[in-house]
Amino acid sequence: MNGRRRLARVPVLVPVLLLGLLLAGCAGLPDTGTVHLEQPRQQVEDEAPVDFTPAGPVVGAPPVEIVRGFLVAMQATPINTSVARQFLTAESNQRWVPENGTIVYDTETRTVRGSTVVLSLDHTVDLDSRGRWKGRAGDQRFRLRMVQEKGQWRISNPPDRLIIPESHFQTRFTQYSLYYFDKGADVLVPEPVYVPTGAQASTFLVAALLAGPEQDQLGVERTFLPAGTRLDDISVPVVQDGTAVVPLSDEVLDLDGDRLDMALAQIGWTLRQVPGIERMRITVDGSPLSLPGAGTEVPLDTWPEFDPSVSWASQALFGIRKGRVVTLTGGQERRVSGAFGSLDLGAVRVAVDLAGEQVAVTTDDGEVLVAKRSRVPGTTPTPDDVSTGYSGGTDLLTPVWDLYDQLWVLDRTAGGALLTVVRSGQAATVQAPGISGEDVRSLLLSRDGTRLVAEVAQGGRERVLLARVQRDGEGRVRQVLPAREVRLGGLNVRTIRDLAWRTPVSLALLTAPSAGTSQVVVAKVDGSSTAAESTTDAEVFQGVATDLVTAPVLSAPLLILGPDGQMFSLSTSGRWTGAGIRPGLRAPTFVG
Structure with missing residues (x-):
């Protein structure tokens, strides 16, 4: 970690321009939204969402209309809950905590039963307080008690969630990543979240990043932002020249040297995803911090050495x-x-x-x-x-190298998958719940070393499973956490012939849509892809491709190995063309 820089405080001479202020009562991080499969710096800025200020309660409105108005009010853009709170009793307004998470629903119905309105939400998805996709939650029902205050019906027990329809989050939320470090502090680890599209994105992202890794990920990743660090203002505004102004509490002043540089790398990589942001200015008590060699405004591409793609x-x-x-x-x-x-x-x-x-x-x-x-x-x-x-070995899959020069070997034994990690010539068996002992067809490890992916045949179908990897500071594997299924966005995938990392947070899958054909689809690691998002621009390949070859960098080609040993490359037009490689190449691969 040579050449690290230290920030110094300098007097502030001009007031900070604040844009995109979060109104009082702003809800917590939403958890769904349109997914971008491209790397952050390549994203194209979408048209900003149109502002929407919902109406408050209508005088004399019956209970069912009060509930309807409450649902509509939670769709305010920019996001805030000040109008939604007008549909609550005075007491429940004080207790309501929509920051606890988000429920996204397909359709809703309201049924009046005495002084209760039963709110039925169909085909829901849950997201946590930071915007992490928690998966499909089926149908959900809430019995909302209605009481009269000053002659008007109000809701006395609102769920502690932001509740929005799918159509709203598809157009109003975008998936980005929070960036933490691996346990060895060698590379950044992306954690996908959904935040509001537009001017509020930078504020929501920094606030979520400052909260640190989730409890269940503390053995997987770490943060260099001190505990208790918070935003020292209501927003992270972006001024017209593309500078994000990040007001932090003074805990950040306790950092020195490398640790300060790495904390700034986390913020920089998190903000660089947002279209229009090119640099950042960190302030404490209104005074900007100066980075030697960069001044008070730090370009967001300052830390390429921590790229999760390596x-x-x-x-x-x-x-x-x-x-x-x-x-x-x-x-x-x-x-x-x-x-x-x-x-x-x-x-x-x-x-x-x-x-x-x-x-x-x-x-x-x-x-x-x-x-x-x-x-x-x-x-x-x-x-x-x-x-x-x-x-x-009995039947060995292709081994995988990790960031720490350890070799992951999966042996398909009579008793199922046996996973071994070889470090400095010493082999040790590693238990991977959900993967070990199963019929594993393919094995991948993310370049940051924190995500283990396996294609597993179970119950007559093929599934993609993902497990997080816990390590010590030297990169040694401590534990592989239980694997979960990566949902494939509603695609009717029956056969997976191969898979590869496409970005640090998405997978490319070589599938067989019909006999004698092949197709490449993309799945996000959090399982939040929709069918439309999973389908690439690539045409269906007429032939049985056996191998998929690519890497988690935008410059890497997307290759398939077709019949007769010929390799094909995906062109910018979406067509499969000859890759210019002599037929007969076996087991093609990029590093890792």
């Missing part, structure tokens, strides 16, 4: 041809100069570490062999250059 990772494509490991860069294919490029060791599958320096291959003998990609100058590779990382 900025230093090799971009080369690898594969196996005629038993030898080859690399393809700049349209040129050549054998690696190390042992796997010179010796026929029976390589079946290949995995290359993120730096592109170490190669692991599986063999038909159930072994995982490891060797350096390149030979030492002046030497000739020999079998002595090869070590055995794993032996005695």
Whole structure:
């Protein structure tokens, strides 16, 4: 972490321009919205949502209309709950905490039963207080007690949630990510959330980031923002030159050197996703902080070294041809100069570490062999250059390298999947609840090392499961948390032939929509994709593709391995065209 910078305070000379103020009674982070599959810096700014100020209660309105008005009022844009509170009794207004979460519904019905209105919400989705997608919650019912205050009907027991229709969140909310660090403080970890689209996005994002990681993720990630740090004003305004003004409480002054720089990296990466924001200015007690070498306004692209896609990772494509490991860069294919490029060791599958320096291959003998990609100058590779990382395997999937040069090996044994992590030549079995012992077809690990993904055949269908990985500060695996299913957005996916990371928070899946055809769809890791969002612009491929090859960076091509060993690339027009790679390349892969 060389070259870190420290901020110094300087006097403030001009008042801060505040835009997009959150009105009193603002609700908490909504949890749903239109999903952007692109990387943050590539997003295109959508048209700002039209402001909507709902009407308050009508004098003499019956209970069912009061409930209807309450629902409409929660759709205020920019988001605030001041009008919605007018539909509540004085006491319930004081107790109502919509910040606890969000319920998104498809349709609603209201039924009057005496002094109660039964509110029925169909096909709901729950989101937590920060905007994290919690999944589908089925139909929900609420018995709203109605009482009269000053001769007017009011709601006495509102649910502690923001309740909005699907049509509202699809047009008024956007998915971004909060950025924390992995436990080793080497790379940022994105956590998807939904926040209001428009001027309020920066405020909601910073407020959620300052709250720190969720309790269940404390073994997965960490924050360098001190506990208790809060926004020292009501908003994070963005001035016309694209500068976000971030007013923080003075806890941030306790940070020094590297820790301060990393805290700012979290804020910078979180804000850089929002269209129109190019830099940020941190203030404490109204005074801006100065970063040596950058002044008081820090460009949001200042911290590329913490990119969750791993900025230093090799971009080369690898594969196996005629038993030898080859690399393809700049349209040129050549054998690696190390042992796997010179010796026929029976390589079946290949995995290359993120730096592109170490190669692991599986063999038909159930072994995982490891060797350096390149030979030492002046030497000739020999079998002595090869070590055995794993032996005695039954049916080995392609291994996976993590950020800490550890090799993840999954063996499809008679008793189901057996997961092993090899560190410095030492193999240790790792239990992954929901994955271990199952019929696993594919295994992936995110480049930040915190998300383990498996394609599992269960109950006559194929599912995508995701588990979070807990580590210590040195990157050693402490525990893999129980896996959950990644919902595929209502797509009728029966067959998954392969999968790969498309962004740090989304997966590309190679599916079979019909016999003899192939299609690539995209699924967000939180399971919030809709069918429309999951479908890419790619045409259906006429043929049985077996391998999907891409990487979680925008510059990476999207490749499939078709019949007869020919590789195809997805063009900007959405058509599959020849990739310019000679047929016969087996087990193609990028690093990781």
